Amino acid sequence: MELKTFPAVIDSLDSIRQYIKAVAQEAGLDKKASYNLLVAVDEIATNIILYGFQEAELEGVIDVTTEKTDNFLKVVFEDDAAPFDPTKRELPDEEDFDLPLDERPIGGLGIYLTINGVSEFLYEYINNRNRNIFIVDIKQ
Amino acid sequence: MKVTESIVDNIAILNVEGSIDSKTAKEFEKAALSAINSQAQVIIDLSKVEFLSSAGLRVLLMIYRQIKAQSGKVVLVGVSEEIQEVMSNTGFINFFSIAETLQVGIKLLK
Numbered sequence: 555m556e557l558k559t560f561p562a563v564i565d566s567l568d569s570i571r572q573y574i575k576a577v578a579q580e581a582g583l584d585k586k587a588s589y590n591l592l593v594a595v596d597e598i599a600t601n602i603i604l605y606g607f608q609e610a611e612l613e614g615v616i617d618v619t620t621e622k623t624d625n626f627l628k629v630v631f632e633d634d635a636a637p638f639d640p641t642k643r644e645l646p647d648e649e650d651f652d653l654p655l656d657e658r659p660i661g662g663l664g665i666y667l668t669i670n671g672v673s674e675f676l677y678e679y680i681n682n683r684n685r686n687i688f689i690v691d692i693k694q
Numbered sequence: 695m696k697v698t699e700s701i702v703d704n705i706a707i708l709n710v711e712g713s714i715d716s717k718t719a720k721e722f723e724k725a726a727l728s729a730i731n732s733q734a735q736v737i738i739d740l741s742k743v744e745f746l747s748s749a750g751l752r753v754l755l756m757i758y759r760q761i762k763a764q765s766g767k768v769v770l771v772g773v774s775e776e777i778q779e780v781m782s783n784t785g786f787i788n789f790f791s792i793a794e795t796l797q798v799g800i801k802l803l804k
Contacts, residue, residue: 564717571713571745589745589776596747600716652785663784664748670783 555621562607562614562633570599570618574629577620581627583690591629591690594671597664598631598640598686606635606684624692626673631686637679640665640686695743697725705803706733707796711742714750723753730757734766737799741772751786758789767791771799 558573560566574595578588599616607614617632643665669675674689695712706729714722729736738757740746754770761768769791773781781787793799 567715567717568713571715586776586779590780592745593747593780596715596745600747600749604716663751666784667748667780 555619558618558620559615560618562603562612562616562635564600564603564608566603566616567596567599570616571596573618574620577622577629578627578690581622581690582692583627584693587690590671591627591688594668594675594688595629595631597668598688601638601640601664602631602633602635602684602686606633606638610635622692626692627690629688629690632683634683638684639677639679640668641675641677695721697722699725699729701733702800703804704733705735705737705800706730707737707739709739709742713745714743714753715745715747716749719747719749719753722750723756726753726757727760730760730764730766734761734764735803736761736766736768737771737796737803738768739771739796739799740774740777743777744774746777746780751781751784754781754786754790767803769793769799769802771796 560570571592574592575588578591583591602616612635614634619630621628643662672688673691676687678685695710695714695718698709700707708725708729710722712718757768771793773792778787791802793802
């Protein structure tokens with residue numbers, strides 16, 4: 555298990571993606587799985603930074619832990635911002651995606667991409683910390 | 695991210711380079727709006743864009759609405775396979791013309 559800490563500021567998005575990209579490559583994820591994981595972590599990191607810290611006028615960090623087994627790659631984001639469960643957001647459904655672009659509600663797109671970008675996405679609030687967990691199955 | 699604009703045969707061509715995320719989407723939006731306001735036909739060259747988040751998709755949505763309102767046309771060029779898949783999963787792909795190269799994109803508008 556490896557831990558890396560990033561300041562919870564918008565400038566960190568780039569470095570978080572670069573870090574996760576390297577981890578995904580090392581874990582042997584293919585290009586598509588790796589890209590979709592990047593989309594997922596970027597969406598959640600953006601939420602944490604913009605709403606958890608910036609809007610609340612707080613300073614803090616995102617602790618990123620990665621763990622690789624034979625079967626999966628697990629990435630965990632931990633932060634001390636106010637509890638926020640992204641899975642409780644209303645998701646766009648199939649019907650929304652059939653709507654013409656000009657009638658379409660746009661909220662929830664990020665969390666939709668997050669959930670669809672990984673094999674499993676989980677949220678926990680433990681010891682006063684938000685934990686966002688991304689799991690990508692590794693095909694044998 | 696870097697955006698440069700040029701005009702060829704009354705077509706505004708936006709060349710985007712880098713990542714379009716929550717940090718850079720505003721700048722992309724600003725450049726796109728200014729291009730749309732100057733020409734009714736716009737090509738957005740994304741061949742040097744390696745990452746597009748939902749913030750970038752929102753800008754594409756805004757571009758689509760704006761162009762439609764003024765009966766113009768927009769073509770996306772050089773969209774990576776990964777970005778195309780995200781656009782396809784979210785239904786965005788149906789609303790844009792996509793061309794592999796700039797030449798093909800220009801032809802689509804003529």
